[in-house]
Amino acid sequence: MISEFNSKFIKYSCLLVFLQACAYFNTFYNAEEHYSNAEKLRxxxxxxxxxxxxIQEYGKAIEKSDKVxxxxxxxxxxxxxxxxxxxxxxxRREYDSAKEVFLELQESDEGFFIDETKYWLALCKWKDLKPQPAINDLKDLLSSTDSVELQSRIYLVLGEIYLENxxxxxxxxFLNLGAETSNDRLTREQIYFQIxxxxxxxxxxxxxxxxxxKVLNNSxxxxxxxxxxxxIIQTYRLLGQIEESKSRIEKLLLNDDFSSIKSDLRLELTKIELDESNTQFAIESLDMIAQDYPNTKIAIEAYYILSTLYLESPNLDFEKSSFFMNEAMKQNANSSHKVLILNKRDAVASLIKLDQTLRKDDNSDKSLTLFRLGEILAFDLGNLNDSIDYFENIVNNFEESTVFPSATFALYSIYNIKNDSKKNVxxxxxxxxxxxxxxxxxxxxxxNLNSVHKPSEMLLKAESMWSKNSNESLKIYKSILDIDSSTKSSNIAAYFLGYYYDYELSNADSAIVYYKWLVSKHPNSQQGELAQKRLESLDVQ
Known part of the structure; x- marks a missing residue:
């Protein structure tokens, strides 16, 4: 029979073991609770x-785990x-610390922990900018694990890595494989969003x-x-399903849960007005949106759209376009639209100056001004339709102008891009x-026309003949300059002649003739710039 003392000792021992078990269970439970709170927030x-x-909750989870x-x-x-x-x-993006823990856990003899550590170590490699090793490890794990839940997570990560690449x-x-296999709501939501x-x-x-x-159904x-x-609203609009887009916008505007994106919704509604050619109404709405939400990305985008509207007919107005570009740049917020504006602002400033020059009565070379206006509109700003008017003005009224051939070719190029039969003319x-x-x-x-371009053919002939008959080759090089001084062939030929007389014959006077010709006819070409430097070294004014 157990003595009363022994009985009490056993009871106390059991109680102590029980309390100790409760202590480490409670500690781990607290760690789990902090981790769960962090996950909800994430x-x-x-x-x-x-x-x-x-970040704070993950930190507390780490502290409690360390205590265990x-x-x-x-x-x-x-x-x-x-x-x-x-x-x-x-x-917490502490990848080295995470890797240290997972490497230690990798020594486990339990399949679950072995697979989990392989998965998380692969993710650490990805975040350490080693995507291919991460892909290799994940594919190896994919073929060895039986866990459908883990497989679906691997599919998601592989999809994200390939997307990043x-x-x-x-x-x-891989994203589609993940969507087919996952039973976890969060994983499905992430997969559908990436798809x-x-x-x-x-x-x-x-x-x-x-x-x-599907994201909405799972998120x-x-x-x-x-x-x-x-x-969804934007996609409806792009698909031409305008009523569906409008309906969803109007519904969300009445829902307080979406008040934080009210400005986005109003902007989308205005884009629909633009798609429906209600341009004047859209202009007024864009201006109101920009003023209602100052110093935001939405204000910048609204001003940007306004600036583009004033770069096209029927609202073509370079000064108004510049005004709205400047308003966008004043906004105290970052936006990719500011980059777009920076790429266009100098071109618009040039258009304003050229337009002012065009309106002056003493404009000495109207055709050149018209050409620069059309050139900037078409090839710097992508406004082909309005540029046509400037080029056609030259072709119809300035046949003797030096830019007449360029304007003709510009019209050919534009109509070719537009796949318009007018290009043939x-x-x-x-x-x-x-x-x-x-x-x-x-x-x-x-x-691929069955025609010969004479300057190009002559240049090839001169180059191939040089080693056999240099005198005859020189004659051909010189004759190229007389055919069409604007061609690349003449540019190459002139530099060859200048270089030959300069360095081969030490005939500076003849070299200078060709260098000056180059600087006059092709000042911005590589050969023209080299010729200018050589003239300076020869002390030629």
Missing amino acids: IQSLGSSLPAKA LSEYSDSDYVKDAMLLKGKSHFF EDSDNAFY AELSYQQKIYEQALDSYK ISINRIRESNLK YRERILNTYPDSDFAKFIIEDQ
Whole structure:
């Protein structure tokens, strides 16, 4: 019979073991709770930066996990605590610390932890800018694991890595596999979002629309829900389903959960007005949006759209376009549209000056001004339609102008881009009137015409003859200059002649003649610049 003392001792021992078990269970439970809180915050903020509160919660999960590892190293929760700690470091972007934990956990003899560490170590390689080793490890794990849940996560990550590497075919392949296999709502949401984004980028709008809708069915992230709704609205508009787009905008504008994207919704509604050719109404709306949401990306985009509207008929007004560009640049916010404006602003400033010159009565070379206006509009700003008026003005009224051939070729190029049969008129005019020009050479080569470009043929002949009969070759080089002084062939021939007389014969006077010819006819070419430097070294004014 057990004595009363022994009975009490056993009871106290059992109680002590029980309390100790409770202690390390509670510690691990606290670690899990902090990790769970962090995950909720991370998931809710998908599509934006990790909230500071989430970083803090991951930090507390690490602290509690460390306590389990240091104070209860013999407990059943050690491996779970290590996995939790490693994942927390990973989401805090502390990849070296995460890798250290996973490498230690890799020594486990349990299949679950072995697979998990392989997965997370592969992700660390990816984040360490080693995508190919990460891909290799994930594919190896894919073939060895039986876990459908892990396989679906691997498919998602492989899709994201390939997407990052701009390999859309492989990205689609693995993301679609993930969508087919995943039973986890969060994983499905992430997969569908990536498929939607990739489809949108590839302009596969029907697939994008379907995938964004699936995101809404699976997401618990309000940011992701807002973002996907915006993309659905945009995709409807791009598909020409205007009423569906309008209906969703109007519905969301009445929902307080979407008040943070009200400016985006108003902008999308205005874009629909533009698509429906309600341009004047859209202009007024864009101006109001920009003023209602100052110093935001939306204001910048609204001003940018206004600036582009004033670069096209019927609203063509260079000064107004410049005004709205300047308003956009004043906004205290970053936006990709500012980069677009910077790329256009100098061109618009040039248009304003040229337009002012064109209006002056004493404009000495109106054709050149018209050509520069058309050239900037067409080839710097992409406004082909309005540029045609300037080039046709030259062709119809300034036949003796030096820019007449260039204007003719510009019209051919524009109508060729537009696949308009009018290109044939200008093509024939160039081939018949300027057969030796570089414009004719371009058309002959571009359309594989059975025609000869005389300056090019003569240049080839002169080059091939040089070693056999240099005197005859020199005659051909010189005659090239007389055919058409504007061609690249004449540019090359003149520099050859200048160089030959300069360095081979030491005949500076003859060399200077050809160098001056180059500087006069082809000042911006490589040969022209070299000729100018040589003239300076020869002390020629």
